[in-house]
Amino acid sequence: MDISKVTISCGKNDCPGVASLAQSHCPLCQTPVIKRYLRLVGAPHLQLTPRTFVGEGDRYWVTDTPDIVLDTKPRLLPVLTETFPAAIESYLRLSPHLLHIPEVFGLLTPQEGWLLEYPSVPLGQDGLPQFPQLFSALTEAWATATPLQHLNWLMQIAGLLPDFLEQGVVPTAYYLEDWAIHGGIVQVQKLRFEPNQPLNLQRLGKVWEDLLNQVDPVIQPFCTRLQQGLLQGHIQQPQQLYEILHQGALELGRSQYDYHYRVYTQTDAGPSRDHNEDACFPPPGKLYPEEPLAIVCDGIGGHEQGEVASAIAIEQLQKQLIILAANPPRNRALIQEKIAEAVLGANDVICEQNDQERRQDRNRMGTTLVMGWIHGPELYLAHVGDSRIYRITATSCHQMTYDDDLGSREVRLGYALYKDALSYPGAGALVQALGMSPSHSIHPTVTTSILDQDAIYLLCSDGLSDEGQVEAHWQTEIAPLLQGAKDLTQVGERLIEIANTKNGHDNSTIALLDVRVQNHPQDLAIAFPKLTQLQPTLVQAKSTAPPAKTQMPRLRGQAPASRTSNRLLLMAIGAFCLLGISGLLWQQWRRSSTREATPPATPPLINPVPITDAPEPSSPVTLPGGELETEPIALTKNQILQLQDEANLTAATIPGATVPDTLVIPGGSILRVEEITADFQVMLKLCRSSAQTIPANSQPLTEGNNGWVALTDLEGQLVEDFVVPAVNPCGPEVE
Template sequence: MNNPAVALYCSDAKCQAANDLNHKFCQACSTPLLRRYLWMIGGDVRDVAQGTLLEERYQVCQARIVLDTKPAESPTPPEDIPEAIAPYLKLIPYRLHLPQVYGIISLANRPTPTWLLEYGTLPNAPDFSTGHILPSLLQQWPHATAVRQLNWLWQIAQLWEPLENQGVVSSLLSPALIRVQGQILKLAELQGDTRRENPEIPTLSHLGQLWLTWQPLASPLIRKFIQQLAEALQNGKISDSHQLIYVLDQAIAQATQARQQEHHLSTATDAGPSRSHNEDACYPPHNTRQSLAQGENSLAIVCDGIGGHDGGEIASQLAIEALQQSVQPLLAEPPAQSPEIITELLETAISRANDLISQRNDSEQRQMRKRMGTTLVMTLSHQHQMFCAHVGDSRIYWITRSGCHQLTLDDDIASREVRLGYALYLDAVSYPNAGALVQALGMSASTRLYPNVGRVIIDEDSVFLLCSDGLSDDDRVDQYWATEILPILTEKRDLKTVTDRLMEIGQTKNGHDNITIALVHCQVQAKPATGSNLITLPPLHELPAPSIYHKTQTPAPLDEPTEPMLKLKPRLNWVQRSLLAGGILLGLVLALGSLSWFMFPEMRQQADRLLGNSPARPPVASPPPISPPTTLPQPTQSITEVSLNQWVVFERSVELYPSPEVVSNPQTIPPQTPLQIRSRSTRGEQVTWIQFRHCLPSPREEGINPEETTPPSPGITSPDSPMPPNEGELEEEFKVGWMRVDLTREAQMLLVTVVAPVTDCLPE
């Protein structure tokens, strides 16, 4: 398999020394050598000889499997994203279960390019005899416990809706594509639902048919349950993926009653070698070693403050105190809370912490870069589940014997570009200001905050690492997890020893920022045998009604953070209820305003005067009232339907960006400000950018992060880029800006009123 002439280069960007393929550590800097095994799709790649080195970096290990020998170098990005690849990007919030597109290569004499998919890092080389980097579920199914088999089915149910929305749900119906990495289910690749050889639309009934074929080799404890479940899916008694998740949750809760869990925690935080003060904070407090008894829920929090010496450390500490106080009652509660209740409690707690910091900013009149804020990562254990929440770019990693998995997706511009389908992740992170955050606690009211909350099922010993980017930067966790964290599970290494070692790595290998670490070790043990209780299907009349939001639920805006890595049952939380009520109220106001506009001409005259369309004149007596027409003309229309060069006004404030490429430092345009549509730029089928010109002064070029003489603290940043120059035909009195419109959700909501041309800014 190995070509002796091929070298494996160090993944440390500062080193990149060549090493023998058999070495485990770099011979120049002692960094553990990172091995990224990739799966090739597209084009005919089956006849490429083993040992071949493609593009001077990808060594062919077996048909369709390559090893990247230069992991520190950015892969070649594609010129454009084809339709078949876009779902991989848009589903990046679910990368725990889905491969991510790594890069592209062009093989000689191949008419189509070859795409590379990655599945994270492995502790050992894969077993190539399986024909893939990961073993198939069918290979592992007969040897798995009842809890693990239920866990795999639960993960399929969690993936059903997001994959269905992207038109690739048939991937979950192809046994050859369903792979596993220990307890975590993964897909080898995505398969489109619209295929010539299978025109039938995939449904949950098809899923029931597939699961019924797995039933004979299922654990005896759940064999009858799977049969009943598959039949209920086939006959439509379970018609919604959220109902399916509910049923599987009940079964897993029953199956895990024969198990017990213990949790051990360790925390540490340090300013780092290049910072004079520490803006990070953690819970439990620094240098805590904590062991919880059976049945106790564990809570761990890491915050990375933003806002400089006089703000960041205050914000992170405020967040820790508020969250700990909000969640504390749950730690003492009996284990009878539903996942939905716990999720909503965490979302509410995060929103309250956000508002506490935001109100402190407002009371101290902090604006723009002076505002203080913080990132957040938090884990809360509950029975057999670990709930994970995050805002910002601090991270949570889940380490098992079979791999290291990043559970969080950074709330930054790079990740947003990927979710929009614009770029591959390894390409997007090289963009200017790619690490600028799109949200953090304390920067605005919670109505604009979208906390990411998800959960995973724990069925084996695991370690959860929560850390600020002082440790995670430069792929340090990917490099060191197998040598430093995995021994907690395999060699019973002490948590304190590992915590101290990770802190040392953050200080010596990175050293540019504060470093905060929390380790949560979950130990799963079987209880003494008390008899075997068969798992059965709960009464179907007790199932929740099919989700009315299925297919139509509006997700978080694409210019805001993404959905959780594991999507829970849709519901309207208190933020959404407030937005819904506000939307209804706004609709009533618009309707009344529209009616008044046509019934009272003096209002139109006054508006014309303010807009410069007619000279001021004394009011004219209104004519006798007449009956309103049967159908009033609509004064508003979608912004996507307005022609170029027309002038419009919005009923609400909008934000304009310097350009489609610079999606930060927006200028807020007040309601009723005249704007002229100058051009449109379509990005794919779902997004368009509209350029406006207006007469407002330019915004102050201020971001959110403080000015620093030392390297900037990773947090919210804004590019100090000036406004792009106006087009040649525009007079300098006019300013220009761009608005992003999501055609699938916002087009009909962005209503405008077309007005007469504005002449106040034009030269005489």
């Protein structure tokens, strides 16, 4: 079929226009053409013929890659259903990872074939995807990536592993062909659903072997040690893996990259509102060079004094971030905790004023929040509500925040597709906002990103983001900034104009954070962190939605009203949304009651297990200094050992310490392995000391205390086939 005959209907509801693949705008109304390319999964027996039409009403056009189709009628809803196979539920439950996981769009036909949607697929001038599989494969992008991107991409994968384990899609990690790179973000092409599969980090190390061997010399020693730690089982948790990569990326970013940034903010009441309840920092209408902080708050529409709540949030957060910037913790998790505390502190101040003024229920003032703060090579993001943060590069646009509304919560609970959830009564009702509930009911989402390339971060209220305006205009209005084709102030003003003319139902506020990254390479290789230096933290802070009683409806598209009529309207809408919430709960109950009962899932395994494939003979690893590293003896945490009678052992008070910071463990003593670091330092607890003599003037390690030894120092010094006594001298195991 001649592709020039493929047409796409206009996405605007009242426009009959159609466009060709090569056209970017509707020829009748000039609305940007929605070119939605989708991937077909879950239909192994469905064979599609390239360049034909499939689906109800011949809606989808099959590309030359048979599992990739184009939606030629983007205005229509897809085929929807209320029941999902477990494999599709895994996509829904992973939807908060919207940077990496595709969205389930709908069914190809009522009988079979699920369609996956991805953000901002790169297209050529002919309107076709630049890559047959929609994005550049990870293995292809790796060859031209920077060292910082290498570490960041692996860190992004590691950050997904805990939730992959929980949702039964661990095998996805082992197939590099399922991973792509889109605008510097790791993109999962599709998930492989195999529930109850353990996470095998040794197998992952083998999968990553070629990648880790194709890196710049500045990170080669680091990657060699990383591979050893994975293959030899010393990295036992995905959180450990994430923290190791994070520490490496931090050191590399701090030592070999420069960061420059500037902020522009703007706000407008809009054509249909008589006052502006939004607020932003820095103050609007100016360009701020080297300003690391940007905040946008949207006073809850229809709530009295929403502008007061948004102003309080801005003031409180600015104060707390100044304090944090003056003395930041070195640990990422502690910084995230401090930011979350600052957000909750702002919530407390707004709640206190609400309480002092005896405001109840919908009379309470509240606000949403999105915030970005640059700290070295990291960008910390925080959000509450449905204001959004987008990341725009020259080739991509990614939404970075997951809306705190009822519709999104339905999706992440696995109850509905997003397109279906939007049609529910009260789907846009917020599940949380600042000022509406005590802080124990507020769960801010705080995340961290490594800055590894030039990008624009757009923070905006829903006056702009509603109706997909950012997705429709990023390529023509924002991306040219990165090539110097537009001015930051000009772009900010244009976005407000789009909000007012294309939406126009609400206040609109934007903050543009323009980040430029410059590499100044050095010959000094980065160090590999010791596992004892890593804090046992979560990979990313998560947000849990508060209970239904705290949900609040948003007013969208309402004309200005008097205070009296506005209150009556709010009461009516409040009652309506309570009915909507009841409807949602009814649908959830109905769905859960119709699902087949499933047996309790086996607790997921996370400890590494032997690789099932026969391992290839391994050769010694050559370290940067030229020395050969031999295979160390195998030890595990909580393993109990006994030294041979004549094997006095010298231990250190800290890893790698030398005399005089050493102690002697008498031969014949019984020990327990407390910890093993990535560089093969072992912490041993002396459980029972022997009566063997030690050299004069030596200080013995006393029972119950710990000492550090090199793993190689234990070779040939342990009793083989040692049997632990019936009464364990070491007591219970350490978790």
